[in-house]
Amino acid sequence: MESELNDPQARIFKEANELPRDYDGALKALSALTSNSASVANWQKSNDTNEKTNFEALQLSYLKRTNLNLSKLHVIHITGTKGKGSTCAIIHSILHQFSLPSFLYTSPHLLHPRERLRFCGKSIPKHLFALHFWKIWDSFYSTRSFSSDIPAYFTFLTFVFFSFCSTPNPSNFSSNIFQNLSPNFSSNFKEGLIPIILEVGIGGRTDPTNIVPQTEVCGISIIDYDHCELLGNTLESIAWEKSGIFKPKSIAFSVESQTDGVKKILNERSIEKEVFNHRVCYTSKLDDQYTLSLDGNFQRENAGLALEISKQFLTLHNIPIDEDKIKTGLKNACWPGRAMVVTHSSFHNVTLYIDGAHTLASVRECMKWYNSKTQPQQRQEIERVLIFNCTENRDSKELMREVWKEERGKDDNGWNKVIFCNVGVKEDLGVKWQEKNREIWGELEREYGGEKERKAEKAVSGRVGEGLDDVMEYGRRMEGRRVEVLVTGSLYLVRGVLEELVER
Numbered sequence: 001m002e003s004e005l006n007d008p009q010a011r012i013f014k015e016a017n018e019l020p021r022d023y024d025g026a027l028k029a030l031s032a033l034t035s036n037s038a039s040v041a042n043w044q045k046s047n048d049t050n051e052k053t054n055f056e057a058l059q060l061s062y063l064k065r066t067n068l069n070l071s072k073l074h075v076i077h078i079t080g081t082k083g084k085g086s087t088c089a090i091i092h093s094i095l096h097q098f099s100l101p102s103f104l105y106t107s108p109h110l111l112h113p114r115e116r117l118r119f120c121g122k123s124i125p126k127h128l129f130a131l132h133f134w135k136i137w138d139s140f141y142s143t144r145s146f147s148s149d150i151p152a153y154f155t156f157l158t159f160v161f162f163s164f165c166s167t168p169n170p171s172n173f174s175s176n177i178f179q180n181l182s183p184n185f186s187s188n189f190k191e192g193l194i195p196i197i198l199e200v201g202i203g204g205r206t207d208p209t210n211i212v213p214q215t216e217v218c219g220i221s222i223i224d225y226d227h228c229e230l231l232g233n234t235l236e237s238i239a240w241e242k243s244g245i246f247k248p249k250s251i252a253f254s255v256e257s258q259t260d261g262v263k264k265i266l267n268e269r270s271i272e273k274e275v276f277n278h279r280v281c282y283t284s285k286l287d288d289q290y291t292l293s294l295d296g297n298f299q300r301e302n303a304g305l306a307l308e309i310s311k312q313f314l315t316l317h318n319i320p321i322d323e324d325k326i327k328t329g330l331k332n333a334c335w336p337g338r339a340m341v342v343t344h345s346s347f348h349n350v351t352l353y354i355d356g357a358h359t360l361a362s363v364r365e366c367m368k369w370y371n372s373k374t375q376p377q378q379r380q381e382i383e384r385v386l387i388f389n390c391t392e393n394r395d396s397k398e399l400m401r402e403v404w405k406e407e408r409g410k411d412d413n414g415w416n417k418v419i420f421c422n423v424g425v426k427e428d429l430g431v432k433w434q435e436k437n438r439e440i441w442g443e444l445e446r447e448y449g450g451e452k453e454r455k456a457e458k459a460v461s462g463r464v465g466e467g468l469d470d471v472m473e474y475g476r477r478m479e480g481r482r483v484e485v486l487v488t489g490s491l492y493l494v495r496g497v498l499e500e501l502v503e504r
Helices: 008-017 023-031 036-045 049-066 084-097 126-141 153-166 183-191 235-245 260-272 298-316 323-332 360-372 376-381 396-407 432-449 464-477 491-503
Strands: 074-079 103-105 117-119 195-199 217-220 251-255 280-283 340-342 350-356 382-389 417-424 457-463 482-489
Touching: 008 023, 008 126, 023 126, 023 153, 049 126, 049 153, 074 084, 074 235, 074 298, 084 103, 084 195, 084 298, 084 323, 103 153, 117 153, 126 153, 217 235, 217 298, 235 260, 251 260, 251 298, 260 280, 280 298, 298 323, 298 360, 350 360, 350 464, 350 491, 360 396, 360 482, 382 396, 382 464, 382 491, 396 432, 417 432, 417 464, 417 491, 432 457, 457 464, 464 482, 464 491, 482 491
Parallel strands: 074 195, 074 217, 103 195, 217 251, 251 280, 350 482, 382 417, 382 482, 417 457
Antiparallel strands: 103 117, 340 350
């Protein structure tokens, strides 16, 4: 193995390997891993088929190094461009009502990495996160073929999750894990009837979650343009990559609203991949007879997909469908950071509307949801503030154009204030990109409003707390008027806002 003196990343790993083997040590070691953004940049360089095939082989080599057995898992696998996380959360909630002790893996997290690994609706406890983190760390660190031969952040956490759920041992859980649950949870757990719900990170075919050898049910939420540099520049090419999660004999679902071109690809791939009956089942929006806890009309499409997948899983395991349990699961589903309405004691006349939306289609749906929360006749009495962030690899002008188009035409007022906020919580991350977005917003004002259009007050901040302080000050200035704040764009911004609110 080459000298660690010549490999900075190897030195970082060596230092991480010497950390205390507890939860805090695990978080520090996790931060030493290659970030998701760096992983995506590396993936972009792998633009030929052979290199991507090698990437799939790499995932298999990682699995071999961990000695994990994934062959007996009852897997539900979900991908899509938007709505895949919500779909997973709804499935998790429904199956919970049937006393099935489900594991859920999603990304990204909002407040702490343990959110990505859930069991029976709760984040993995700190002691179990540490246990499985260091187990996987040692597996990779001891089998390196070169000094920095350890997977990147997302891949590593995926294997931590698989360690957590692949050999569930009741002795690893605290004695009160099933304390407030029916005895059937413990019974199903001991019998091994444990659903594993996986949300794909990016794409599907080469995603680390796709290392599972088989799935029982898989689903694809709406497909739109995102990560085009990785998945292709057409909806059809994106659909081809995402349908890579199809497995022989698995039962495949998708939403009825997919384009004809996407459906054609999914249907062809269902035959190629030999899914059950060589076909994809298409689902409609959730029927009005059901109440859904998740806000926003777009969530009813995700819920329709989740409902049919849940019913199919129950049927496969000879569990009778109980409509009352279905309805309770839909009512109880929770997915933080999407279509949330938040009030806080420190904001007297301010309401926050929080929805992570980083594609054109998701911003469009976000704006429909936001505008639906206020009656048209009330809009003259409201001050509207936008807090926005997107990462630099996205087309911020087109995203902001969607925000602008959907807000204009509602009345003659538009936005009163716009804050372009970086995502730093504990530190100021600078405002260079935020300044650029402020300039772009000015261009959109001139493009859509003309010289007579009232211009929004515009500000930039390098830290989330600073942006929220700006909102509080604006609320004080507007005493006597309601201030409604839309927080949207990057989920990193949403994470920062929620973290700040917890601290206040």
